[in-house]
């Protein structure tokens with residue numbers, strides 16, 4: 129047993145995942161520090177979601193390891209997985225299918241709290257806090273998901289992920305279904321929440337501009353492998369890898385995203401987030 133102290137929240141080492149005979153991940157290694165955002169970028173089919181699913185325990189691991197705070201989590205049983213869900217949460221791409229349409233927003237947010245044993249009055253208080261954190265009006269609790277726009281629904285999904293104070297959120301294309309100005313506002317919200325709570329994000333997107341706006345570090349995937357990783361600025365402005373360069377050329381930087389990017393840079397300069 130290694131006794132080396134770890135400062136990483138997440139350490140993925142030489143991970144392989146198969147779907148039948150098809151190898152979707154071919155020895156992937158990444159790390160994530162507490163409070164950090166690792167952007168995972170790459171074309172469709174490169175294996176980004178599979179890596180996110182493996183971290184969440186939703187994809188069966190063939191070999192390699194996933195350590196969370198030094199503890200192996202890639203082969204947990206159901207009880208172990210349930211316990212871990214208090215620390216690792218997820219926000220999916222589609223705000224129209226990821227929320228239970230039959231439940232009020234308040235009930236959606238209360239559910240993870242009740243599962244964790246928070247009592248009724250405390251849970252209701254926490255719901256108001258969460259709505260405030262994601263900048264939704266307090267009367268949102270009594271309404272149904274269908275009464276909200278795509279961007280607002282994604283705020284609800286983010287609030288649900290935050291409910292039990294996780295240390296890590298896997299964000300799988302969380303802004304891809306939104307229009308550009310809504311994307312920028314939701315990215316701003318992710319950044320703001322991270323500053324306030326210190327939560328870390330594994331942030332998956334096919335869009336390099338989005339990943340650049342939110343990430344401290346970026347890993348580029350192609351064909352089930354990481355082809356390049358490093359500080360966000362370095363990977364996105366001076367990529368070493370040919371594939372990354374091509375991806376960069378295909379990614380115009382729209383204005384709203386550039387704004388979020390500048391905001392991130394300002395915050396980094398002010399020492400509020402790791403550079």
Ligand SMILES: Nc1ncnc2c1ncn2[C@@H]1O[C@H](COP(=O)(O)OP(=O)(O)OP(=O)(O)O)[C@@H](O)[C@H]1O
Pocket residue numbers: 147150152170171172173174175176177178179334
């Ligand atoms: N359940 C599955 N069964 C079989 N093959 C799968 C399954 N899920 C994904 N794949 C395949 O594994 C590869 C990686 O898929 P993955 O979803 O991880 O890629 P991705 O980079 O997230 O792309 P996308 O953005 O299109 O989801 C793809 O070739 C995909 O077709």
